Every structure is written in structure tokens, then in C-alpha cells.
Amino acid sequence: MSEADPAGTAAGNGAAAEAMVDVRGVSRTFHRGRTPVPVLRDLSLRMEKGEFLALMGPSGSGKSTLLNLIAGLDRPTGGEVIVGGSAIHRLSERKLAGWRARNVGFVFQFSNLLGALSAERNVAVPLLLTSFSARERRRRVDIALEIVGLSARGKHRPRELSGGEQQRVGIARALVNDPALLVCDEPTGDLDRTTSAEILDLLVALNRDHGKTILMVTHDPVAAERASRTLHLEDGRLAECGHDGTIEVPVHEPAGAAV
Amino acid sequence: MSSFTLISAALRRKKTRTFLTFSSVVFAFLIFGVLSMLQTAFSMGAEIANEDRLVVRHRVSLFQLLPQSYEADMEEIPGVVDAMHMTWFGGVYQDPSNFFMQSPVEPAEYLDMYPEILVPEEAKLRWIETRNGAIAGRALVERLGWEVGDRIPIQPTIWRQQGRGDDAWEFELVGVYDADVEGFDQTQFLFRYDFFDEARSFGRGQVGWFMVRIADPDRAPEIAAAIDDTFRNSAAETKSESEGAFAAGFANQVGNLGLIVTSILGAVFFTILLVAGNTMAQSVRERIGEIGLLKALGFTSSRVQRLVLMESVTLVTTAGFLGMVLAVGLERVLRPALAAYFPGLFLRPEDLLLGLGLAVVTGLVVGIFPARRAMRLETALALRRL
Ligand SMILES: Nc1ncnc2c1ncn2[C@@H]1O[C@H](COP(=O)(O)OP(=O)(O)O)[C@@H](O)[C@H]1O
Numbered sequence: 001m002s003e004a005d006p007a008g009t010a011a012g013n014g015a016a017a018e019a020m021v022d023v024r025g026v027s028r029t030f031h032r033g034r035t036p037v038p039v040l041r042d043l044s045l046r047m048e049k050g051e052f053l054a055l056m057g058p059s060g061s062g063k064s065t066l067l068n069l070i071a072g073l074d075r076p077t078g079g080e081v082i083v084g085g086s087a088i089h090r091l092s093e094r095k096l097a098g099w100r101a102r103n104v105g106f107v108f109q110f111s112n113l114l115g116a117l118s119a120e121r122n123v124a125v126p127l128l129l130t131s132f133s134a135r136e137r138r139r140r141v142d143i144a145l146e147i148v149g150l151s152a153r154g155k156h157r158p159r160e161l162s163g164g165e166q167q168r169v170g171i172a173r174a175l176v177n178d179p180a181l182l183v184c185d186e187p188t189g190d191l192d193r194t195t196s197a198e199i200l201d202l203l204v205a206l207n208r209d210h211g212k213t214i215l216m217v218t219h220d221p222v223a224a225e226r227a228s229r230t231l232h233l234e235d236g237r238l239a240e241c242g243h244d245g246t247i248e249v250p251v252h253e254p255a256g257a258a259v
Numbered sequence: 260m261s262s263f264t265l266i267s268a269a270l271r272r273k274k275t276r277t278f279l280t281f282s283s284v285v286f287a288f289l290i291f292g293v294l295s296m297l298q299t300a301f302s303m304g305a306e307i308a309n310e311d312r313l314v315v316r317h318r319v320s321l322f323q324l325l326p327q328s329y330e331a332d333m334e335e336i337p338g339v340v341d342a343m344h345m346t347w348f349g350g351v352y353q354d355p356s357n358f359f360m361q362s363p364v365e366p367a368e369y370l371d372m373y374p375e376i377l378v379p380e381e382a383k384l385r386w387i388e389t390r391n392g393a394i395a396g397r398a399l400v401e402r403l404g405w406e407v408g409d410r411i412p413i414q415p416t417i418w419r420q421q422g423r424g425d426d427a428w429e430f431e432l433v434g435v436y437d438a439d440v441e442g443f444d445q446t447q448f449l450f451r452y453d454f455f456d457e458a459r460s461f462g463r464g465q466v467g468w469f470m471v472r473i474a475d476p477d478r479a480p481e482i483a484a485a486i487d488d489t490f491r492n493s494a495a496e497t498k499s500e501s502e503g504a505f506a507a508g509f510a511n512q513v514g515n516l517g518l519i520v521t522s523i524l525g526a527v528f529f530t531i532l533l534v535a536g537n538t539m540a541q542s543v544r545e546r547i548g549e550i551g552l553l554k555a556l557g558f559t560s561s562r563v564q565r566l567v568l569m570e571s572v573t574l575v576t577t578a579g580f581l582g583m584v585l586a587v588g589l590e591r592v593l594r595p596a597l598a599a600y601f602p603g604l605f606l607r608p609e610d611l612l613l614g615l616g617l618a619v620v621t622g623l624v625v626g627i628f629p630a631r632r633a634m635r636l637e638t639a640l641a642l643r644r645l
């Protein structure tokens with residue numbers, strides 16, 4: 001990836017290999033009553049396959065909004081979102097749901113497991129949307145739990161697990177359909193330092209050993225440090241961010257210039 | 260693991276609430292079953308009424324008498340096959356609480372009119388031989404511990420015997436009848452009209468009402484009118500109606516039971532809709548984040564809608580089915596125990612089916628709004644509630 005072009009706006013020139021995420025001139029405006037609230041304006045971002053990108057920024061700056069657009073949870077008011085080669089901003093609701101099931105793993109601030117189900121059943125929930133055999137499902141659940149280091153605790157209910165363990169179950173659930181892209185919205189936001197570090201170790205390992213492309217929204221500079229690259233979102237603009245937290249290069253190029 | 264795992268997980272989230280809702284639905288359907296049984300019991304006469312029988316009574320009231328000679332007059336009317344009379348006796352056996360229906364009849368006529376009644380041949384013969392012979396329904400005989408051959412003294416309240424003051428009438432039980440129709444009154448006590456007519460102290464030749472069999476049920480209104488016309492302007496005018504209408508009218512005098520039952524049921528089901536509807540609405544409200552999560556994981560909106568709908572149907576329908584099963588159980592216990600007092604007390608198959616159908620429909624109705632709400636939830640917005 002090019003240090004000089006951190007927001008990846010050169011994606012359109014066709015020279016680079018196909019990006020994992022290619023956001024082009026995207027805007028997203030919400031409405032509060034009749035007042036339009038523009039959160040993202042003409043924003044572009046490129047993530048290579050295998051990248052681990054941290055997205056920082058003040059609260060309310062639109063980090064989750066951007067993450068949702070990339071993960072196919074929301075659609076842009078304008079611009080294009082191309083993920084894994086699919087122009088997902090053009091997909092219908094129904095198609096988008098299917099696309100998410102196959103291509104994106106979600107990790108949230110709270111693990112939000114279903115309290116009445118054991119860890120392994122929680123992990124198996126996304127498999128309900130597949131046509132795998134019971135045996136294949138079983139195998140996938142076992143592997144996912146193994147990767148997050150919870151093989152021994154599959155039968156436990158969420159309330160019998162610690163916060164960190166619950167988050168691991170959440171990560172196993174995100175992995176079970178083997179998506180290329182993981183999106184994590186403040187995955188350590190609710191955890192203490194030590195547990196956070198363990199979860200970040202796990203994410204780093206998933207990125208390094210399993211080739212997952214990871215987009216992680218975080219408030220925490222220590223967490224961001226574990227990523228291969230950090231972007232800062234403020235006032236609707238993206239900027240490369242040094243590991244000391246200072247903004248090094250303000251980047252905002254109009255999409256028209258890029259494409 | 261299947262979608263049902265998710266449904267059951269949702270129901271187990273708040274176990275106490277689910278249990279309370281479940282129980283109230285069970286109870287509502289039990290009430291439904293019991294009320295259906297009561298309604299059947301009270302309207303039994305109308306239910307088993309034959310379309311080809313008319314009841315002819317005094318125009319003013321059931322308690323005024325008609326000349327027995329009307330029977331022959333009616334049998335002359337075209338369309339009438341047969342006529343037979345009965346009279347309300349209203350006596351007391353030992354204690355007024357032993358109440359049962361007593362009437363003098365002409366045995367052969369009666370048995371012709373009611374083919375649903377089963378009397379052993381030898382009992383029929385003994386009845387014809389024995390002037391004070393009487394037959395009684397199986398349930399009554401068992402309730403009062405009678406045996407064939409017993410002398411049954413019945414104290415008169417209306418019909419005294421000539422020259423014998425308040426003395427009891429003495430009957431001899433010559434047989435027991437059964438009925439091959441569910442709900443046919445098995446508590447009647449029937450004795451011979453000739454014996455009664457000769458011994459009574461007044462009203463000789465007068466009877467209470469007539470049962471008239473007609474050839475063509477479709478012509479019932481026309482024949483009823485013809486009968487009433489025949490006796491118009493006589494000293495005792497008549498009112499004829501089909502047996503069903505007569506029995507229904509009789510049941511209605513008990514109070515408009517059908518309406519009462521329907522109102523209670525309406526209130527019960529309205530409450531169920533509120534209770535179960537509230538549970539489902541609350542459950543969806545608490546799970547907005549969870550529903551957003553399912554959608555994020557790739558569940559389509561319509562699939563989420565189906566899940567919530569199935570949750571409601573599962574809750575209400577299993578509870579409803581259980582309620583109906585309990586009602587059937589209760590019927591099994593009550594029916595033999597109360598057969599002697601409440602002959603028609605049973606849960607009709609159609610009421611059982613109605614209850615089961617109602618359980619499914621209620622489940623759907625209760626679930627539909629929460630399910631739509633879940634379907635419409637915007638994923639990104641819902642996730643903010645995690
Ligand atoms: N669905 C929505 N409807 C209306 N406003 C929204 C919606 N989602 C986010 N916003 C607003 O957009 C802004 C950015 O939100 P968000 O992306 O969640 O910020 P961050 O994740 O950086 O804290 C906030 O002001 C928020 O209130």
C-alpha cells in the first residue's frame with residue numbers, strides 16, 4: 001500500500017490489484033426531522049486485501065456510519081462502495097443480506113450473544129443461513145471456537161463466561177462463515193486493558209495467520225497501534241494518523257480527481 | 260440446530276414472563292372448553308332436536324293444558340305422520356332436590372316418536388302389562404340407586420289422586436332406557452297416561468303438549484301454521500314450532516346463555532390478545548439490538564418477521580392446545596360424575612376443533628404487529644441499541 005496515498009484514492013487508475021474495499025466519493029446524509037445532517041461527504045477510502053486498518057476519530061464523527069456502509073448494513077446517499085469486487089451500493093435489501101452473510105464478519109462493542117443459547121450455538125447462528133450439512137456446521141463451529149481459544153467452553157452459557165470470553169465467542173461467530181472481511185466496531189470498548197490486549201492479539205493473529213482483512217473502529221490509541229494502518233476521521237475527512245496519535249497528513253481529495 | 264432454536268431462545272429470555280403469559284393462555288382456553296361444555300349442556304334439547312318433530316303447546320303458555328282429543332285432530336292434517344302427548348307432572352321423590360322430569364305418556368306412541376330411545380323388549384312388555392309401570396333413564400336410575408321392580412312413590416305437587424288427598428303416587432319401575440344419541444336426556448321418568456288420567460282428581464282428558472312427527476321437514480313452518488289454524492278460535496289455541504326452536508326457547512328462558520357465554524369468551528380472548536400481545540411487543544422492544552444483529556448476520560427482513568411470528572404462534576398455540584387438552588381431561592372427569600344432573604355436559608368435537616383453530620389464529624393475530632415491527636427495523640439503527 002502507498003504511504004503517499006493513504007486514503008487509496010488512486011484505486012481508479014487500475015494499476016493496483018483489486019482492493020478489498022474501495023469506497024469512492026461516498027456521502028451519507030441523515031435526516032433529523034426535516035433537517036439534513038451530512039455525516040460523510042465525498043469520502044474515498046481504499047483497503048487492500050489482508051490489511052488491518054484502524055479507524056479513529058471523535059465520537060459522532062461518522063466512524064460507525066462509514067463502517068456500516070463498507071459492511072453493507074447501510075447504503076450511501078451518493079458515491080460507490082465496492083467490496084471484494086461487488087458494487088454493494090447497488091444491491092437490493094435482500095441481496096445485501098445474503099451478501100453480508102457470505103462476505104462479512106461482524107464484531108461489536110458488546111458481544112451480544114443470545115443468553116439462552118450455549119457458546120457453540122451462538123457461534124452456529126450464521127450457519128442457519130447456509131445449506132451446510134449438520135456435520136459441516138459442527139466442524140466449522142469447532143474450528144471457529146478453536147481459533148479463538150474457547151474449544152473447552154462451547155457448552156457454556158454466555159453468563160458463565162467472562163467479558164473477554166464472550167467477546168471471543170462473538171469473534172468465533174464472525175468467523176464461522178469464513179468471510180474475507182471482518183468489521184469490528186469498538187471491539188475492546190467494553191473491556192479492561194489486559195482483556196483488550198488479548199482480543200487485539202486475536203485480531204492480529206486472524207489478520208496475520210488467516211489472511212482476514214480487518215476494519216476496526218476504535219477510540220483507543222493503544223488498540224489502533226496494533227493495526228497496520230490507522231486513519232483518522234474528523235469533520236467528514238480522513239487523515240493518516242501516526243502511532244503517537246498526531247495527524248500526519250491531512251488527506252481529502254475530491255472523488256472526481258481520483259476516478 | 261434450526262430456526263426453532265432461535266424461537267425457543269427468544270421465549271426463554273424472560274422465563275417468568277413467558278410462563279405467566281403461557282399460563283394465562285392455557286387458562287383462557289380451559290375456560291373456553293368449560294363454557295363450551297356448559298353451553299352444550301343447556302342447549303342440548305335444541306342440538307339433538309329432530310327436524311321432523313314439532314312441539315304443539317298452548318298458545319298462552321307451556322303450563323296451560325290442551326285437550327287430548329287434539330291428537331286425533333292433528334293426525335288428520337296432511338303432512339302429519341303421528342302425534343303424541345306429554346304432561347308435566349312435577350312430583351317430588353323423597354326430597355325436592357331429587358328433581359327430575361316426570362310425564363305420563365302412551366308407551367307405544369312414545370317409543371314410536373323417539374326411536375333414539377332404547378328399551379329392552381321385555382321391559383316394553385311389562386310396561387304394557389303393568390298399569391302403574393314406569394320406565395326411567397339410565398342416569399336417573401343410577402343416581403337414585405333404583406332397581407327394576409322397585410316401587411317408586413312420588414308425592415304430587417299438581418296432580419293429586421282422586422279421593423286420596425296428598426297421598427303419593429305409587430309407580431313400579433319396569434325398565435330402564437338408554438339413548439343412542441349423545442346428550443339425550445337420560446333422567447326422565449315416564450309412566451302410563453291411562454293410569455294417570457283415570458286416577459287424577461281433575462283435568463281428565465287434558466294434556467300438557469304434543470309432539471308431532473311430520474313427513475317433510477322442509478314443510479315444517481307450513482304444517483305448524485296449519486295446526487294452529489285448525490284450533491284457532493277454539494277455547495285452547497295452540498302454538499306449534501319445531502322441536503329445535505322449542506328447546507332453544509326453553510334454554511333461553513334460563514337466561515340467554517348463548518349470549519352470556521359468547522360475551523365471556525369475547526372478554527377472555529380480548530384479554531388474551533392484550534396479555535400475549537403485550538408480551539410479544541415488549542419482547543421485540545427489548546430485543547431491538549438482537550434483531551439488528553440477526554439482520555447484520557444476514558437474516559433477511561422477511562425471515563426475521565417469520566421468526567417473531569413463529570415465536571408468538573408457538574407460545575399461544577402450545578398454550579391453547581394445552582388448555583384444550585385440560586378441558587378434555589376435565590370433561591372425562593366431570594361427565595360421568597355429573598351425567599345424572601347435567602346430561603348434556605360434554606365437549607363436542609367441533610368445539611374442540613374450534614378451540615384448536617382459535618389457538619392458531621390467536622397466535623398469528625398476537626404476533627403480526629410485533630413481527631412487522633421487527634421486519635421494518637432498520638439494521639444500522641437497531642444495532643445502535645445493542
Ligand atoms: N441512522 C441514523 N439516523 C440519524 N442520525 C444518525 C444515524 N446514524 C448515525 N447518525 C448520526 O450520525 C453521526 C455519526 O454517527 P456515528 O457514525 O455513529 O459516529 P461515531 O461512530 O463516529 O461515534 C452522529 O451525529 C449520529 O447521531
Ligand SMILES: [Mg+2]
Pocket residue numbers: 063064065185
Ligand atoms: Mg460508533
